[in-house]
Amino acid sequence: DTAVSQTPKYLVTQMGNDKSIKCEQNLGHDTMYWYKQDSKKFLKIMFSYNNKELIINETVPNRFSPKSPDKAHLNLHINSLELGDSAVYFCASSQARGSNQPQHFGDGTRLSIL
């Protein structure tokens, strides 16, 4: 069983559209994250949720809205997609925030904006 799974794996869409990426973890972790990896391969954290509560919100445009229906899921909705949103988006999870336990990552969603 995949520990952290993201869907879809590939997403190609037009500029201006709205799209969502889903993430689920079956590790029983309390904390989930979204990262963005751009074309230069820098991996940057976007959001973090702990038990459905937003705890980290880096400087991300408000077109990006995370939603956590329960602690096993953290979805990312993106409005009015722009060319600069093209990137690989990774979901991750970990045990209790503030512990030293590692984060576990999904395999990424490759978003391409035409």
Next chain:
Amino acid sequence: DAKTTQPPSMDCAEGRAANLPCNHSTISGNEYVYWYRQIHSQGPQYIIHGLKNNETNEMASLIITEDRKSSTLILPHATLRDTAVYYCIVSASNSKLTFGKGITLSVRP
């Protein structure tokens, strides 16, 4: 969180040990050293972490100097599948990991 410095790249022969260095001279007493790697087109994979003592698991060993200002990740018998970008990260909390450029390890046959 303290900043880390890694060489941009290195290579090693298959079957030999790969020693990946990392400098973190401004590390604080409560900050851990984490190592992750990212194989092409995959998500980052946790390898190992430590605070003061050397650590070993089924994937690698982590050697932290006594002053904690640097560390070395050791892959004891590198294989072609170990070719990846390896990230050394220093953080007091698992919830705030800052990934740098990492070091690209190329394992040659």
